[in-house]
Amino acid sequence: MKILVCLTKAPDTTTKISFTENDSKLNEAGVQWIINPYDEWYSLVRALELKEAGIATDVHIISVGKADVEPIIRKALAIGGDEAIRIDADSNDSFFIASQIAEYAKANQYELVMTGKESIDYNNSSIGAMIAELLDRPFISHVLNFNIQNGETTSVREIEGGEETDTCPLPLVISCQKGLAEQRIPNMRGIMASRTKPLKVVPASNSEPLTEIISYEMPPQKSGVKMISPDNVDELVKLLHEEAKVI
Amino acid sequence: MILVFVEQNNGTFKKASQEIISYAAAIGKQTSQPTAAIVLGEANNLEALGNYGVQKVFHVNDTRLNQLDSKAYTKAIVQITQEQNAGAIIFSNNSTSKAVAPRVSAKLKAGLVVGAVSLPDENFIVKKSVFSGKAFAKMKINSPIKIIALNPNSYSIQKSADNAEVIAQNINFDNTDFTVKVQSTNKVQGIVPLSEAELVVSGGRGMKGPENWNILEDLATTIGATLACSRPVADSHWRPHHEHVGQTGGTIRPNLYIAVGISGAIQHLAGVNSSKTIVVINKDPEAPFFKAADYGILGDAFEVVPKFTEALKKYKASHSS
Incomplete structure (x- = not known):
């Protein structure tokens, strides 16, 4: 069984976000790029565990991006993917990205396609479900626990205020939520091996983006904190009722 | 027509559902179009969805839809959208819509904005949350059909005494549309998610x-x-x-x-x-x-x-x- 793990780059979680060119572009100065945490810590690691358990034969990594995503692809290979594919295009439109990955997945027969539950930059949470539709496959989102037995998958997925356990045959697309696996740090052997693992660059196919970002803005600043004495909690209750009107 | 996908929860409609219906109705008013809800699976008291601003409810009363299978849900929503020639579909940004809205988007080649926090402007530019809440982006949808998944607690509910007309909707499902089997559900009772x-x-x-x-x-x-x-x-x-x-x-x-x-x-x-x-x-x-x-x-x-x-x-x- 072959698994395709989808990765995207994202600004490190400690990044202070700011914008340039009239608030139309992310200010990338000083931004540290990482593998989107949901893609790396849960999706990729669970795929590797399935290979180690003898359930999967190959774990391939795919990312849509220009050459600047290669460092994160190499890192993923260091953690343990077998080979990687970079589709040479720069886009933040979910449909464009999903179309590129779906086309490659279709031509190369992956029984399982895995994504993170969302990227921490655009938070669209869309790529997995779109790939599933383009491949005409079932899709399970926000998977917390995932197993395969005799071609039948069992997923525990997160729902509002709880969990649901689903079974579904392969082929399948899933998106991975925190808790699915434990984070792994690449070791020296992995890092050395990643340098010679295949990283194939594939030209992007024609697909129209359906959305575009016109501009960005920062959330409104708080006007300043009103400090209340710890001996006067009644005052806080009164302010929450009369001023903030939230209780 | 503006469509809004509404989930029923143990016979009631959650606050987030009331919010998206009010939101969809406001877009309908803005663009002089009627607004209709889509409800999948067994449900009751659907006339009352009119309270929040829809004129019609398309109800697919099929017990197989009581549980989420994103392929089947997508087929139903796509068919209704095409039959009604709808211009926009509104979802609440929750676990069901995360599995369904992108599928509908890919099928209809309809641009999708996930995590909207306000109404679209006249050019269908929608403000949405990005960088996990660190900033907002104004996103333009370029396709003829637009899809928006609205964040909960982002739009205030508008209520009236109006009732909606409930229309029994038939979908041509085949066996391959249902592949996911729900084995069990475990929900914390009595706590708002x-x-x-x-x-x-x-x-x-x-x-x-x-x-x-x-x-x-x-x-x-x-x-x-x-x-x-x-x-x-x-x-x-x-x-x-x-x-x-x-x-x-x-x-x-x-x-x-x-x-x-x-x-x-x-x-x-x-x-x-x-x-x-x-x-x-x-x-x-x-x-x-x-x-x-x-x-x-x-x-x-x-x-x-x-x-x-x-x-x-x-x-x-x-x-x-």
Whole structure:
């Protein structure tokens, strides 16, 4: 069984976000790029565990991006993917990205396609479900626990205020939520091996983006904190009722 | 026509559903189009959806749709959209829509905005949350059909006495449309899910250990709030992962967020800074969270929180009599 793990780059979680060119572009100065945490810590690691358990034969990594995503692809290979594919295009439109990955997945027969539950930059949470539709496959989102037995998958997925356990045959697309696996740090052997693992660059196919970002803005600043004495909690209750009107 | 996908929950319609119907109806009004709801699976009292602004309800009364299968849901929504020649589809940004809206988008080649926080303008530019709450983007949908998934607690409910016309809708399903089998569902009863909660009480490392959570539970129970926590708390298994709010946890926007013993790292603030009112209780005067708060108490959580809970109980008693 072959698994395709989808990765995207994202600004490190400690990044202070700011914008340039009239608030139309992310200010990338000083931004540290990482593998989107949901893609790396849960999706990729669970795929590797399935290979180690003898359930999967190959774990391939795919990312849509220009050459600047290669460092994160190499890192993923260091953690343990077998080979990687970079589709040479720069886009933040979910449909464009999903179309590129779906086309490659279709031509190369992956029984399982895995994504993170969302990227921490655009938070669209869309790529997995779109790939599933383009491949005409079932899709399970926000998977917390995932197993395969005799071609039948069992997923525990997160729902509002709880969990649901689903079974579904392969082929399948899933998106991975925190808790699915434990984070792994690449070791020296992995890092050395990643340098010679295949990283194939594939030209992007024609697909129209359906959305575009016109501009960005920062959330409104708080006007300043009103400090209340710890001996006067009644005052806080009164302010929450009369001023903030939230209780 | 503007369509809105509505989920029924044990015979009732959740606040988030009422919000999206009101939102869809406002777009309908803005663009002089009728608004209709799509309801899949067994449901009752659908006329009442008219209270929130839809004129019609397309109801696919098929028990196989009582549980989510994103392929089947997509087929139903796509068919209704095409038959009605609809121009927009509205979802609530929740776990069901995350599995369904992108599929519908890919099938119809209809641009999708996930995490919208306000109405689209006349050019269908929609403001949405990005960088997990650190910023907003204005996103333009270029396709003829537009799809929006609205964040919960982002639009106020408009209610009237109007009823909707319920139309029984038939979908041509075949066996390959249903592949996912739900084996079991495990829901915490009686607690509003974090994403929809109006009041949230959250604890951080300053709580020192899971055994101390009783004071936060008391506070939460007193005002009917949902519990949340910071990442170190979830990572140390003091609290379950689903309570984690922040950049790699849930992004929430309650009316009131009470943060106890949370310093306010940038990743945490990203997930909660859309809260309307933020109260910070912390003993460290340098805690960055105070800068993002509306009200702050500098003090020991183990002394302040029980006193605060008592004051709230007193307030509740005096206001309910």
